Amino acid sequence: MLDEHTVANLPRTAICRFFTMSAKLNALVSDSYVDVSQYRDQHFKGNRYDQEKLLKQSHTLYVGNLSFYSTEDQVHDIFSKSGDVKRIVIGLDKVKKTACGFCFVEYYTRTGAENAMRFINGTRLDDRIIRTDWDAGFKEGRQYGRGKSGGQVRDEYRQDYDPARGGYGKLAQQHRPTEANNSF
Amino acid sequence: MSRRRHSDSDNEGGQAHKRRRTSEPIEIEDRLESLICRVGEKSTSSLESNLEGLAGVLEADLPNYKNKILRILCSVARILPEKLSVYTTLVGLLNARNYNFGGEFVEAMIRQLKETLKNNLYNEAVYLVRFLSDLVNCHVIAAPSMVAMFENFVSVTQEEDVPQVRSDWFVYVVLSCLPWVGKELYEKKDVEMDRLLSQIEGYLKGRAKTHVPMLQVWTAEKPHPQEEYLDCLWAQIQKLKKDRWQERHILRPYIAFDSVLCEALQHNLPPFTPPGHMPDAQYPMPRVIFRMFDYTDAPEGPVMPGSHSVERYVIEENLHCIIHTHWKERKTCAAQLLSYPGKNKIPLNYHIVELAQATEMLYMRLETMNTSCIDRLINWFSHHLSNFQFRWSWDDWSDCLTVDLEKPKPKFVKEVLEKSMRLSYHQRMVDIVPATFAALIPAEPLFKYKYEDESASSLPGYQASIIVGNAIKNRASNEEILTLLKDVPNPNQEDDDDEGESFNPLKIDVFLQTLLHLAAKSFSHSFSALGKFHEILKALTERDEGKLHILKVVYEAWKNHPQMIAVLVDKMIRTQIVDCAAVANWLFSQDMAHEFTRLFVWEILHSTIRKMNKHVQKIQQELEEAKDKLEKQQHKRVTSSDEEGQLEEQIDRLQEKVESAQSEQKNLFLVIFQRFIMLLTEHLVRCETGSVDISTPWYKNCIERLQQVFLMHHVTIQQYMGTLENLLFTAELDHHILAVYQQFCALQL
Numbered sequence: 001m002l003d004e005h006t007v008a009n010l011p012r013t014a015i016c017r018f019f020t021m022s023a024k025l026n027a028l029v030s031d032s033y034v035d036v037s038q039y040r041d042q043h044f045k046g047n048r049y050d051q052e053k054l055l056k057q058s059h060t061l062y063v064g065n066l067s068f069y070s071t072e073d074q075v076h077d078i079f080s081k082s083g084d085v086k087r088i089v090i091g092l093d094k095v096k097k098t099a100c101g102f103c104f105v106e107y108y109t110r111t112g113a114e115n116a117m118r119f120i121n122g123t124r125l126d127d128r129i130i131r132t133d134w135d136a137g138f139k140e141g142r143q144y145g146r147g148k149s150g151g152q153v154r155d156e157y158r159q160d161y162d163p164a165r166g167g168y169g170k171l172a173q174q175h176r177p178t179e180a181n182n183s184f
Numbered sequence: 185m186s187r188r189r190h191s192d193s194d195n196e197g198g199q200a201h202k203r204r205r206t207s208e209p210i211e212i213e214d215r216l217e218s219l220i221c222r223v224g225e226k227s228t229s230s231l232e233s234n235l236e237g238l239a240g241v242l243e244a245d246l247p248n249y250k251n252k253i254l255r256i257l258c259s260v261a262r263i264l265p266e267k268l269s270v271y272t273t274l275v276g277l278l279n280a281r282n283y284n285f286g287g288e289f290v291e292a293m294i295r296q297l298k299e300t301l302k303n304n305l306y307n308e309a310v311y312l313v314r315f316l317s318d319l320v321n322c323h324v325i326a327a328p329s330m331v332a333m334f335e336n337f338v339s340v341t342q343e344e345d346v347p348q349v350r351s352d353w354f355v356y357v358v359l360s361c362l363p364w365v366g367k368e369l370y371e372k373k374d375v376e377m378d379r380l381l382s383q384i385e386g387y388l389k390g391r392a393k394t395h396v397p398m399l400q401v402w403t404a405e406k407p408h409p410q411e412e413y414l415d416c417l418w419a420q421i422q423k424l425k426k427d428r429w430q431e432r433h434i435l436r437p438y439i440a441f442d443s444v445l446c447e448a449l450q451h452n453l454p455p456f457t458p459p460g461h462m463p464d465a466q467y468p469m470p471r472v473i474f475r476m477f478d479y480t481d482a483p484e485g486p487v488m489p490g491s492h493s494v495e496r497y498v499i500e501e502n503l504h505c506i507i508h509t510h511w512k513e514r515k516t517c518a519a520q521l522l523s524y525p526g527k528n529k530i531p532l533n534y535h536i537v538e539l540a541q542a543t544e545m546l547y548m549r550l551e552t553m554n555t556s557c558i559d560r561l562i563n564w565f566s567h568h569l570s571n572f573q574f575r576w577s578w579d580d581w582s583d584c585l586t587v588d589l590e591k592p593k594p595k596f597v598k599e600v601l602e603k604s605m606r607l608s609y610h611q612r613m614v615d616i617v618p619a620t621f622a623a624l625i626p627a628e629p630l631f632k633y634k635y636e637d638e639s640a641s642s643l644p645g646y647q648a649s650i651i652v653g654n655a656i657k658n659r660a661s662n663e664e665i666l667t668l669l670k671d672v673p674n675p676n677q678e679d680d681d682d683e684g685e686s687f688n689p690l691k692i693d694v695f696l697q698t699l700l701h702l703a704a705k706s707f708s709h710s711f712s713a714l715g716k717f718h719e720i721l722k723a724l725t726e727r728d729e730g731k732l733h734i735l736k737v738v739y740e741a742w743k744n745h746p747q748m749i750a751v752l753v754d755k756m757i758r759t760q761i762v763d764c765a766a767v768a769n770w771l772f773s774q775d776m777a778h779e780f781t782r783l784f785v786w787e788i789l790h791s792t793i794r795k796m797n798k799h800v801q802k803i804q805q806e807l808e809e810a811k812d813k814l815e816k817q818q819h820k821r822v823t824s825s826d827e828e829g830q831l832e833e834q835i836d837r838l839q840e841k842v843e844s845a846q847s848e849q850k851n852l853f854l855v856i857f858q859r860f861i862m863l864l865t866e867h868l869v870r871c872e873t874g875s876v877d878i879s880t881p882w883y884k885n886c887i888e889r890l891q892q893v894f895l896m897h898h899v900t901i902q903q904y905m906g907t908l909e910n911l912l913f914t915a916e917l918d919h920h921i922l923a924v925y926q927q928f929c930a931l932q933l
Contacts, residue, residue, distance in 0.1 A: 025217055025221060025256065025259050025260070025263065030512070030513055030516070031512045031513070032513060033512065033513065033514070034512070071609075071706070072706045072707045072708060073606065073629075073706075073707065073747060073748075074606065074607055074608070074609075076707060076747070076751065077606040077607055077747065078567075078570075078607060081563075081567065084754075084791075088707070088708065089708075090708075118512055118514065119514065123571055124570060124571045125570070125607065126607075126608065127573055
């Protein structure tokens with residue numbers, strides 16, 4: 001099991017404080033999967049500096065591209081592989097209060113979250129490639145989609161058909177004749 | 185405006201010059217680091233010309249950046265072992281151009297070696313010694329002085345009263361360098377080397393091998409023997425010697441520079457005495473070499489080197505190094521593994537792993553595979569399947585349907601399907617396996633409510649469950665609910681037996697079944713319920729019997745959803761509704777005997793032990809921090825005696841907390857080992873009196889689970905060895921059980 005306990009016991013490159021006679025090699029400490037992305041939550045209350053600080057210390061991940069049918073159980077199982085999970089908050093449609101394809105996963109330790117970024121981000125859950133990103137921390141209200149129709153913004157404008165995410169994008173749905181309109 | 189511009193241009197020369205001077209050194213240092221780290225990577229020029237060029241650049245920078253260059257080179261020697269001979273060649277070229285630098289580098293490496301040994305970094309120390317030995321090939325270090333260092337290492341085998349793992353390590357280091365430098369050392373000092381090897385041979389013959397059974401993946405020797413690591417390496421070196429030290433696999437860039445390098449003056453290694461044994465030293469544990477492919481498995485393409493060829497050792501070392509260096513960057517790691525230099529000469533895929541074939545082979549050998557290894561296979565395979573739409577040729581494995589379901593093969597498939605279901609859903613499992621596999625499909629993970637409907641009306645708790653259920657739905661307070669619960673009849677108590685409050689299991693049953701039923705929708709709902717009614721749950725589980733019973737009720741309600749049981753138990757430990765010992769007792773109880781060989785039981789047990797360990801570590805850390813704080817303040821002498829007093833009080837309290845936590849931890853292990861001993865002894869006695877073979881699937885599972893506890897928590901358990909030996913693992917114990925304890929002890933002796 002690729003949990004943090006196993007990973008923690010992998011031989012580590014000891015680029016550590018004991019060594020005054022050798023250098024910490026910047027060129028070698030690449031850990032790109034853990035780096036903070038370009039995305040910044042526009043609703044974050046505080047300045048950019050605070051936000052980035054929180055992201056760099058965070059134990060919480062945003063998880064996106066989930067199927068609407070993915071359950072907390074599934075999320076818990078896969079994310080437990082990199083560490084003990086403290087809490088999961090499933091993202092909800094603001095109007096319907098049903099799952100709308102994202103969630104937050106909070107770990108007890110930073111290492112658990114980092115290993116999820118390294119090894120679970122970009123792999124599949126419910127046959128979809130899921131994406132994880134650092135989150136500044138869950139606050140009440142952030143579990144709701146911010147799209148006009150109640151779900152996530154990305155589901156407002158997309159043109160493709162995705163059966164696991166409510167079919168067509170919301171805008172596209174408005175332009176399509178519905179079953180009701182066609183039957184007499 | 186113009187004035188500013190005027191003054192700007194006046195100072196411009198000076199300021200710009202200043203700016204250049206302060207930023208340049210940092211830029212140059214970064215550049216040096218980057219140049220050195222990147223040499224040997226894919227390039228349009230040849231490795232030789234890159235090394236030549238880099239040597240020239242570094243030589244030019246030596247006057248100003250010597251220390252930085254020394255430090256960078258020492259680091260890459262330690263951290264980039266897979267590029268060993270690239271860097272030894274570089275050092276060779278530098279030594280040829282600047283003899284003093286070569287000498288300083290060797291000294292720095294020796295200092296670094298001493299540091300790594302002092303800090304228990306034995307794996308890195310191996311890389312450093314190997315680097316030094318390859319420097320002999322680059323004419324930086326004189327062969328006789330290297331032989332002298334090896335002689336000092338091997339003399340550790342003469343020490344008395346030291347752990348075997350200590351002398352093991354020093355022998356290992358010497359042997360592991362010989363593929364690189366054996367030829368050169370034999371050419372210069374064959375008499376001494378022969379003597380060295382015969383000393384090693386004598387040592388290896390006398391070594392204890394008690395630890396081996398505990399570490400082997402399979403209990404059978406066929407088709408692939410799993411050798412003890414030192415035995416295997418010795419066989420490889422002997423074969424290499426027979427082949428007159430001809431080794432063709434290692435990349436040796438220094439050969440191209442032979443004419444330059446052989447003109448260089450060599451340095452002698454200073455006499456190096458291995459640091460003495462310290463009681464807190466943590467030598468590497470012995471290993472068993474895991475191999476599952478041989479040349480018959482890779483019939484096409486290049487021939488796979490035999491298990492006693494030194495190529496096998498060198499390749500495996502290099503692959504380990506690549507993973508060791510790049511584990512955080514999975515794409516880079518994969519690319520590095522697949523672009524392994526020399527990959528055209530070996531069937532690389534089989535050295536790394538040929539997935540489908542490997543899975544098939546591992547499945548075929550499940551019967552003799554160690555239980556912990558089967559666990560890992562289950563977890564890996566189910567996770568793998570979930571990334572590939574659960575596609576698998578299940579019919580190939582229909583042999584598992586013909587044997588008892590407790591046998592390893594059907595058990596494995598069952599557990600895989602259970603884990604796969606967690607990552608998908610029940611119907612998916614039904615869809616992906618052939619109909620013949622129906623018996624192996626897990627149950628639907630649904631809640632089993634005892635008081636579901638009218639048919640349960642005869643149960644003693646039925647009425648109460650309706651009352652309590654309504655109270656919860658109507659948001660009654662905790663006090664109100666506790667009062668309602670008082671009316672629940674106690675099946676343990678006689679009507680006229682007025683002893684006062686005796687333990688009432690029905691209360692727990694009614695409350696928890698009803699609560700969990702109402703909260704069954706999701707993990708979050710259940711956690712919320714546990715939190716909301718924490719007060720009641722604490723009251724109900726004040727005594728040990730209560731704690732045990734609550735676990736029983738959780739199990740009964742959620743027995744079809746082991747994942748839910750695990751997360752609820754986790755929450756209950758964290759919120760102190762139950763303690764770790766209660767969980768251990770529950771898992772080993774008669775009620776859980778029929779689930780004893782299921783994976784989820786052991787996941788819960790190990791998770792419980794880890795929580796206990798983390799708890800102790802956390803308080804120990806708090807204590808250390810408080811002590812540090814006090815020390816700092818005492819140094820500064822700025823605090824009042826009042827503040828110091830407060831800190832000292834805090835430290836006393838924390839000290840007590842640590843001791844109490846450690847006591848709880850020790851007790852947990854005692855409970856676990858005691859229960860193992862009881863169960864195993866019972867089985868062994870029963871088999872003996874019935875003249876039946878002890879090796880049932882249950883027995884194999886149980887004894888290997890015992891081994892697993894030792895191995896997974898060896899660091900913590902080692903603290904309590906004294907108690908374990910005095911109280912539990914005494915000479916009176918059945919030798920089958922005692923053997924496990926002795927194997928464990930052998931890992932650090």
